Amino acid sequence: MGRKRTKSGKIRLAEVAELAGVSPITASRFFRNPEALSVAKRTRVESAARELGYVPNLAARALASQRTEVIGVLIPSLTNNVFSDVLRGIYDASEGSRYSIQLSNTRYSILQEEKLLRLFLAQKPAGLIVTGIDQTAESRAMLEAADCPIVQIMEIGPSPVDMMIGFSHYDAARAAITHLFAQGHRRIGFVGARMDPRVQRRLDGYVSAMKDAGLFEQRLVVTTATPTSVTLGGALFADLLAREPDIDAVFCANDDLALGVLFECRRREIAVPEQIAIVGFNDLEFMASAVPTLTSVRTNRYEMGNTAATMLIEAIDGRRPEQPVLDLGFKVIERQSSSSRHQDNRLAASGGGAANKMVALPSSHD
Amino acid sequence: MGRKRTKSGKIRLAEVAELAGVSPITASRFFRNPEALSVAKRTRVESAARELGYVPNLAARALASQRTEVIGVLIPSLTNNVFSDVLRGIYDASEGSRYSIQLSNTRYSILQEEKLLRLFLAQKPAGLIVTGIDQTAESRAMLEAADCPIVQIMEIGPSPVDMMIGFSHYDAARAAITHLFAQGHRRIGFVGARMDPRVQRRLDGYVSAMKDAGLFEQRLVVTTATPTSVTLGGALFADLLAREPDIDAVFCANDDLALGVLFECRRREIAVPEQIAIVGFNDLEFMASAVPTLTSVRTNRYEMGNTAATMLIEAIDGRRPEQPVLDLGFKVIERQSSSSRHQDNRLAASGGGAANKMVALPSSHD
DNA sequence: AGGATCGTTGACAGCGCTACCAGCACAGAC
DNA sequence: GTCTGTGCTGGTAGCGCTGTCAACGATCCT
Structure with a gap:
């Protein structure tokens, strides 16, 4: 290493070829398709290139090829x-x-x-x-x-x-709502930010699941075009609560929002999940670590x-x-924040990720 | 737009030059140094390029130049x-x-x-x-x-x-510890992960501040080479507590660890900051939103x-x-998690970012 | 043995652009 | 009127590499 180069620091393929005693085109082939060379020339070119510290000029390669x-x-x-x-x-x-x-x-x-x-x-x-x-x-x-x-x-x-x-995303959102239904929740709010097409489809999934159950109300949906953040999750949730104080669950379009909702619940001394269940989306690492641990839809990013x-x-x-x-599908990772079996999160074990119940589904179109 | 190209979709500079009625080299100059052209040719080349939808071939440019x-x-x-x-x-x-x-x-x-x-x-x-x-x-x-x-x-x-x-990073860590001293904390633990050079220098800053105050003990330091995560923050903090149950504050080498520590405190029903103060590093967005809000060292990333x-x-x-x-310096953003003036975080207002007290310092070497 | 095939190698000619230098017109100085 | 300088323009010659095609010997088949 550190071998000094010829003037202006450029080693050309031609130099490598010369040292190896082959034609430039043969040297060129070594770098693109070594199998095409005889073993003898291959090793000769290889050691010549190493000795000279040759690095191909990508611009020339791109232009020629x-x-x-x-x-x-x-x-x-x-x-x-x-x-x-x-x-x-x-x-x-x-x-x-x-x-x-x-x-x-x-x-x-x-x-x-x-x-x-x-x-x-x-x-x-x-x-x-x-x-x-x-x-x-x-x-x-x-x-x-x-x-x-x-x-x-x-x-x-x-x-x-x-x-x-x-x-x-549509099916994933539906699965999250289905999970909440299974836990006995009925008045489920939706909190979403940015509202890019994928978040929009999560909203669509939420709406369709709620409508199928005859539970949809536009008032349960709070969204904004603002980029997402934890703080925003708290603020949107506050809006939702002001509008619909009797909700019993919130489906958040992503985990940052869910964390914000959790903090807001803590601020207001709302018990999670006893009073309000929370489900996030993406299953970022911190979801398994929060108190209570937060249910989310795992995506294989x-x-x-x-x-x-x-x-x-x-x-x-x-x-x-x-x-x-x-x-690639998704999995609803059921944790304390939406579990009706959950009694006292304050005494839950550290980490909380041990006994995650998973509901795996390949997504399917309809 | 959507004008069709000549065969194989390639418009060369020569074509632009021809349409503009100038030499290729003049057209070339237009893209590199328009000022060098007369106004007449400049506009001619410009409209020709636009009309043909010319996009320079970067590989050729790189090779030639x-x-x-x-x-x-x-x-x-x-x-x-x-x-x-x-x-x-x-x-x-x-x-x-x-x-x-x-x-x-x-x-x-x-x-x-x-x-x-x-x-x-x-x-x-x-x-x-x-x-x-x-x-x-x-x-x-x-x-x-x-x-x-x-x-x-x-x-x-x-x-x-x-x-x-x-x-x-050294000064920033010192400032964080100085802040904790000012709040009356003495037995301050250090939690760090990954231990890359910058985290190492934060540790050095912590050590020097603690030594200056005659408070340093190796047992207060818990680190790992494992990449950082919220969960890891909780685990490292658990180790620290097991070793040193009487600590009154934790300085975390980053905010993810700090959040993990906060959750672990909640799990163990340790009051923050009454029993243990927490200070993070970087001031990620969620720090202002946590309950209690988390003190951190803001960096201008x-x-x-x-x-x-x-x-x-x-x-x-x-x-x-x-x-x-x-x-670019840093700022210690003092929040509830390390404020001795903080009495009951449960009733604190939403967001919590309103009355952040900032301690701004340009970092300086010694 | 003759021909076909394969594997390996090399010569040649650019890829599309720009560096360099030369040339031209024109203005101002003498 | 000539000279010099300035502003603009063009011609030439590659940049370093690879696509294409041809050539060669070795191997295989009939």
């Missing part, structure tokens, strides 16, 4: 914990592969998404990961015309552009990102998955 | 809330500039960092943002030899490679990322900042 080894990723937010898990999965899958990740943030704007898509596509990415299924018509057309594999993540729906991996990137890379390399649309 | 418009960013973790705020700042600053962000994750390994650095540098990035000041000697040498501006973020220390923006990227871009464009090392 008319394609890049960049996977474009479009997500709506960097702040949201949900996406950091997904991203981690994507980055983990990309490591070890020869592809690098180019990330951009749409800020929940499909117009911004369209603009970024245009930019990405112009650089001929090897593949693309986009969030959700609600693109503009123009974006949709660009994606369909793109000559690279594409994975839509976070949800599943009809007519994928190419590949798709996620779960049904890391796995979603990881599988999406893995599928994409396979597809780029010409091995299309036999299953282009993958439903 | 021997430099990229990529800013490399090396951070230790994608999961950590702290870094998602920093990243958001970086991405926000890069938007609107012509630079794009290339992100990589060192997973808290300086060896991995060195490897990534080598990779990044080989592609001649326009600039580099690296986390912290604890690089390997080899990394350090590479950074110093790099012919692009570099910003080290998250902390400040002696001998910056180039630019530096952050704050003193978004601003750190944003300013770092802004400074870097300025430096790339040849305008080096007059202030290459920037201390």
